[in-house]
Amino acid sequence: MALLEPTELVAPTELGGVHFIAVGGSGMNGIASMFLDLGVAVSGSDRNDSAYLRGLAARGADVHVGHRAEQLGDAQTVVASSAIREDNPELAEARRRGLRVLHRSAALGSLMLGRRGVAIAGTHGKTTTTAMVAGALVGAGLDPSYVIGGSFTGAKSGGHLGGGDVMVVEADESDGSFLQYPAQVVVVTNVDPDHLSNWGTAQAYADGFLRFASAPDVAVLVVSADDPGAVELTAAVRRHVEETGRGPEVVTFGHAADAVVRISGATYAGTGSSFRLSRGDAGGPMTLDVPGTYNVANAAAAYAVLTSLGVDDETAREQLSTYAGTNRRFQLVGTVDGVRVFDDYAHHPTEVENTLRAARTAVDSQPGGGRVVAVLQPHLYTRTRDLWRELADATSIADEAVVMDVCGDREDPIPGVTGALVADAVPAGTAHVTYEPDWDAAAPVVAGITRPGDLVVTLGCGDVTKVAPLIVDALARRSDLSVRTEGSAAPQADAPEPGEGAA
Template identity: 90%
Template sequence: MGLLEPVELVRPGDLGAVHLIAVGGSGMNGVASMFLDLGLRVSGSDRSDSAYLRGLAARGADVHVGHRAEQLGDAQTVVVSSAIREDNPELAEARRRGLRVLHRSAALGSLMLGRRGVAIAGTHGKTTTTAMVVGALVGAGLDPSYVIGGAFTGTKSGGHLGSGDVMVVEADESDGSFLQYPAQVAVVTNVDPDHLSNWGTAQAYADGFERFATNPDVAVLVVSADDPGAVELTAAVRRRALDGDGRVPEIVTFGQAVDADVRITGATFAGTGSSFRLTRGGTGGPLTLDVPGAYNVANAAAAYAVLTWLGVDDQTAREQLSAYAGTNRRFQLVGTVDGVRVFDDYAHHPTEVAHTLRAARTAVQGQPGGGRVVAVLQPHLYSRTRDHWREFADAAALADEAVVMDVCGDREDPIPGVTGALVADAVPAGTAHVTYEPDWDSAAPVVAGLARRGDVVVTLGCGDVTKVAPLIVDALARRSDLSVHTEGSPAPQADAPEGEG
């Protein structure tokens, strides 16, 4: 679909019956859930069954597995994601009938009308930051509306229509859809070039974030003071103010930088958690997290900045952030067998893979026998692998054992010469021991054969590698002839918009 331009938003009550193609993706699922909450007739389809799909059916949506033209029924509006091609039979039928066809972002934008919108963007960390803000608002006694690209751990939906006046959304930059949202609060966690098959150049990608940050609806920009791309964004927005180039928002920065408005100090990490202090002006204090990594400390600081700007008091904001329990597929513990812990993580950009593996390194410290990090990496998209194979290899080098699977192409056609082997062969000598395993069915037994007591195994990617994690747990149990201690199941398919929905 390429880059999108904003369209005029239609109020939900004027949409009529809505059919969502790829409704099983967590992002689309959230929109569908909110339409159901509003009392709209909702139908949808997805290429495979999932807990998300079954959850919608239980609430009264007419859902289907597979795509067929007749499944549109009497829909008046059809909602699609960027992953849906024009030859999809349902989309083709909607075009033939002349139905209203909306991108998911326009449908989500319509739900934000009349509410205080918070749009959380960034190359990395937007799902977690969105979930942190939402969880803290709920815990503070408010009832926000929200759509998140990953369901809260233990739930089957990433969307909710609340009674409060705040609506929080995860704003995806991959296709430019983040420009569609009428948000008062714009959050940028970081700017790290990605999705260049859509944006073309790193500069165009950065310019897209500047456009997002200076949308006329934006009253405040919450932005990292540590990430180089975000720092450049802040400078660009401030130059606009100096040049008198249109209306610019208030800027609130967060991070470890000494001049950050919300400042992180004293961060320490142990196991799968952290402790640190957040201060803003003359207020602030300690905060602990039960999710790992320095990147989650930064996400919490961004969330704190949003919460306090919205009027949540300092102590309540810190207490509620400390209660954050995670979202599906973000360093999610799938099971433990014979001292081997298996986690699943959505990381699909080299920076995210590196962050996750550093967090895994902290998680194995102090394990009996000195635990190792075993990474199971499935590069996602041929274009991303073509653009970042060296960076993927450098990230994989942070593991002790790296099992590299073949590329998950999802919506893309193969690119000659771009395979998982490109990544596996580039892992620097003397770092991780690398196994290239292009056979999907062989990945779990290969990993089970490598893992040993005290290890942390992490499956990485936003494709179907998520289905490998429970298979590794099963393979470990068969190897050891042991019962499995299961902590939960990862999301059943890739989160939108990287996957189908």
């Protein structure tokens, strides 16, 4: 897939009726929601029904399940993401009619016109950091606009059109979209080579971040002082400033002694953390109710953005401490008989490792301990082909691992690239691995493995998210069967032991 180049932005109210293909997606629905707020006629479609889709319909959008050419109606503009193939019937019909076709990023960029833009990028952590910044700005009374790649926990949309002058967006680097956004403040949480089927090489990927961070409109760059790729980016930006005489103010964050926003004294317990943030003479203690060292770093990045926008130190820390998470970021789905089931979007090896380390902290700090049970669905054939060894190494952190087959999404299968490639490479003597290529069998297999005290986490950005509630259901059935069996005067001869029938 070719990388995108920025296009001229058109104000949303000048686009006519807008039809969104894959409008139920976590990022697209937020943009569609904001167009509705502006009074633009919105229609759209998605291959599956979802809460996102129903939420848009309840607000007046004309939405459909499935893709058909006639669903374009009288739309004058069609919005699609890079995941939509050219043979999609709605996209093909838009081309045939000569309608204006915008990439998702151009539609989002149009919403930023006339606002102070904050664009948050990075290989990992951008959704959480975007949500932290947006939520804190809301709590501080600034009523920002925002579009997040995943909604706040319990919300029906990842987008909001506010009355304030700040707009915060999650900036996706996978296809070059992040170069489209007119932002004055940009964030780079980390630079860890990914999406090389688009970028080609790790150097080209890093160069893309340099272009993003040193764009003419950028006044402030917030960047990690700990991540090696981000440190290299900072050096490159400073060289650019020396050579051209122009460039952003650089605000670094992290544990490093020379970080502008410094993290210190971090401790972790359960699914939370305590630490101190400081910027110059300002700063103080903070707590988070979301797990992991990576979320502490995300909070430091968000604090750097907030204080750069003029939010005072105490308000910034207070509002960040109220952050409750976003959907599919270590999200608790249910607890049955002492088994907690979480769902997480992690799909790159670094993300899988970070999530499983957070899960390990959560079980190690509870009385009696427990095991980490990972349910991994590798995402994309190309990523699995390129990173199967690293995925296997990350999975080894778990005690038990159920590896599913690859979720290909928009890609065609690659011979020899399956979930077994990852499962077979998990180092001996680490996690006990079960390879389960049958999607429908995954939940009962997991239920058969777990025992009280365990923490289960489903991992991947594909349809593995639908497995998490099925695991909860399977555990509930096992529990109900156990109660009925134990309460009977004479157990039924064909009644399986807890977990046996499910496995």
